[in-house]
Amino acid sequence: MPSVKLPKKSTDTDMTPFVDIAFLLLSFFIMATKFKPPEPVKVETPNSVSSAKLKEENSVLITIDNESKVYVSFGGKTTEDKGKITGIINDLNSSRSLGLTPQEIEAFQSTPLIGVPLAGIKNLLSRPLAEREKIKQPGIPVSDSLNNELVWWVGAAKKAFGGTKLMYLVKGDNTSKFPAFESVINALKRNEEFKYFLITGQEGAPAGSDLANKLSADSRK
Numbered sequence: 365m366p367s368v369k370l371p372k373k374s375t376d377t378d379m380t381p382f383v384d385i386a387f388l389l390l391s392f393f394i395m396a397t398k399f400k401p402p403e404p405v406k407v408e409t410p411n412s413v414s415s416a417k418l419k420e421e422n423s424v425l426i427t428i429d430n431e432s433k434v435y436v437s438f439g440g441k442t443t444e445d446k447g448k449i450t451g452i453i454n455d456l457n458s459s460r461s462l463g464l465t466p467q468e469i470e471a472f473q474s475t476p477l478i479g480v481p482l483a484g485i486k487n488l489l490s491r492p493l494a495e496r497e498k499i500k501q502p503g504i505p506v507s508d509s510l511n512n513e514l515v516w517w518v519g520a521a522k523k524a525f526g527g528t529k530l531m532y533l534v535k536g537d538n539t540s541k542f543p544a545f546e547s548v549i550n551a552l553k554r555n556e557e558f559k560y561f562l563i564t565g566q567e568g569a570p571a572g573s574d575l576a577n578k579l580s581a582d583s584r585k
Contacts, residue, residue: 405429405477407537409565421445422528424521425563426514427477428536432544433503435479436517446473451524453485456516462486471496479503482513506547514551522555535563 405427423439438449453472457464460482468489479501480488488496506512521530532552536545552560 405435405479407535409535409538409563422525423531423533424518425477425533425535426548428534428540428544428548429503430537430539431503432541433479433501434506434514434544434548435477435501436504436514437477438521448524448526448528449473452517452520455520455523456482456485459520460516464489477501478517481505482516506544506551509547509550512547512551512554514548515554518551518555518557522557532557532560533563534560 407427407429421439421442422445425437425439427435427437429435438452440446440449450469450473453464453469456462457469462482462485464486468486471489471493474493475489475496478485478488481502481504484502488499488501491499504513504517506514518532534545534548549560552558
């Protein structure tokens with residue numbers, strides 16, 4: 365009996381549809397992803413073991429860099445919060461006679477952080493945003509207890525936010541000096557604020573510890 369030869373089928377696979385899907389997914393992630401903006405001041409914080417993550421809305425963030433310079437920024441996401449942040453600079457403009465124009469007051473909202481003496485605010489806010497983000501600021505004067513200008517910033521924030529609960533966050537570099545930290549705490553105390561949170565780097569809890577067991581249990585829920 366003659367043998368029957370079956371026709372051979374090509375084993376090649378058309379990859380065009382897969383390539384199209386890959387490009388569609390790539391385009392989606394590029395358009396949907398929000399990249400974290402670079403920090404205006406680089407700070408290497410000490411590490412700690414903690415299960416809590418602090419939210420930065422309705423907050424006063426005080427940063428101490430590796431040269432012990434002090435900066436301040438304010439957090440708020442809603443339109444009302446942003447209006448209150450503008451209220452901070454309006455209050456200081458009035459109480460400290462800064463002489464800011466409406467355009468400079470509006471520029472405060474988009475300034476990532478403040479690290480200049482009050483006398484230098486007008487010069488900072490008069491610059492374009494791109495220049496404000498790159499300028500090397502000298503830090504808020506805090507070393508002189510009689511002229512600790514952070515006191516004014518915290519006081520203005522309390523007044524602007526009224527009855528809203530503010531979180532005070534302190535973010536210090538590993539190499540910053542204690543006097544700068546002490547001056548920051550004194551500025552909070554002079555505004556009758558005695559509770560604050562230290563921002564640190566996250567590290568894993570020691571294996572077998574109560575915290576490690578708790579985190580493991582929470583992750584399984």
